[in-house]
Amino acid sequence: MISNAQTAAEQMGLVYLAKIRSVLPDPQMVDVMSNLRDRVLICSWIGNQIETVNRSLQVHVTACDECFDPSDRRSLQILAVPFASSAQLDGFCNINTTPTTILVDVGRVAPADWLALVAHEYAHAHLGYPGHDRAYAEVLSHLCLGLGFAQPSFQPDDRSIYCWPPYPATIDPLAWWRGEGLQ
Secondary structure, three states: OOOHHHHHHHHHHHHHHHHHHHOOOOHHHOOHHHOOOOHHHHHHHHHHHHHHHHHHHHHHHHHHHOOOOHHHOOOEEEEEOOOOHHHOOOEEEEOOOOOEEEEEOOOOEOHHHHHHHHHHHHHHHHHOOOOOOHHHHHHHHHHHHHHOOOOOOOOOOOHHHHHOOOOOEOOOHHHHHOOOOOO
């Protein structure tokens, strides 16, 4: 027997996922519905917890904002998202939305490392274009200095900038979304 509260939470999770899919260039970047084993559990968890998670992420955006003069800050929103494993993403910045949308898969990174992931995507949002060029490295370096992370080195052949600031990946990204990753 499924309770009305679980059904309502699942429905809220489905609505949230539809919202997320609408701000992605490819809706298949989020593919919870094909996960037959866990989709009800994941959608219900999202319906019950996503506002709290997104508020936590907003705190990290505010920390990034404080590294810049108010006149240099961009209008953006940040949302947690369970990226499909095929997307091979921890975070994504959609510069083609208004406001700019930062999406992060909080299941792929321990909560203690969320700020590192947010800072990486925030640098893309701040510049308003994708890529990891010298300008990106300079903005990210500025953020790292303000947030207390190690500075990235930018060398044309050094791909470490693609994952800077560094953080360890979780073993099972969907564990968080199933409610097993609460810490």
